[in-house]
Amino acid sequence: MPDVGDLVTASLTVAPYDETTSAALLVTRPDGTTVSPTVTGSGGGQTWAAPVSYTLAGVWRLSWTVTGTGASVEHQLVSVAPAPGGGGAAGRTYATTTQLANYLGTAPPLDSARLLRQASVLLDTDFLLTAIYDVDTAGIPTDSEVAQAFADAVCAQVEFWGEVGEETDISGPLEGVSIGSVQLQFGAGDNRTGPDYYAPKLTRALASLPSDKIRFGVALGAC
Incomplete structure (x- = not known):
């Protein structure tokens, strides 16, 4: 499968x-041009060839x-x-690929930019929605200090996905974790049938922040 930027x-x-x-x-690009x-x-007359430069991600049609x-x-x-490492849509990201490499202590994945954005979205929606900072x-x-904790949190999540896979879903994780007034309790006892969705080091990075730097406003309770 070619990548954006390839000339074939x-x-x-x-x-x-x-x-x-x-x-x-006739080459039809994904945008219709x-x-x-x-x-x-x-x-x-048996063999015919033409250069094609792939400039957009998506499905291209080559009509001979x-x-x-x-x-x-x-x-x-x-x-x-x-393009490798290019990722998808732009968005707020709390860590750079350099920070991820330093956190991992090794070369980061080629799709690090996308993974860091995904982890940042997870942090925003699941932990910071009601936080004040x-x-x-x-x-x-x-x-x-807050910026560093957020960077550590998303890097921890990317590291976690590298170990268990991105598709790991919530199946009885995080019983009793508290970050300020936020309390996360997704299952207990017999309900623990699978791995946590959140990296344990993610929650520890947030929990380490002093209350005068960030305030979590709403308790999430048990889900």
Whole structure:
């Protein structure tokens, strides 16, 4: 599967063919725009090739039109991935890939940017929705201790996903964890049938913050 930024050679083999065979290529990008790259033939009309530069993630359609002997129309669908490390939609991220590398003590995953955004969204929605702390215009904590704790928290979550997988769901985790007035209790006893969804070091990073730096306003209770 190609990535965004790849320049590849699209090719077509025609049969039957002879000196009257000719081929043209129409490339339809995921956004609906089209381009017709220069096509060159070889083998007396048997093989045709054209350069295609993948500039967008998504599904591309390559439509070959053959005229003369072997006349036909052939469509090829190509799935293009985002550039490695590019991730998806932009959003607030509490740690950089450099911070993640230093936290892990090793080279981070190629999709670190996406994982850090996902972990930051998890932190925002599951822990910080009612929290009160000083931020800048981008929503990033202005207090260095809070910013460091948030960075440690999302890095811990990415590390945790690397161990158990991103799809690990809540199945009886975190009985009795408290962060200020926030209390998380998702199951106990026989309800503990699976691993926690939250990294234990994530909750510890938040719990280490003094109350004069951040205040968690609403207790979540048992879910």
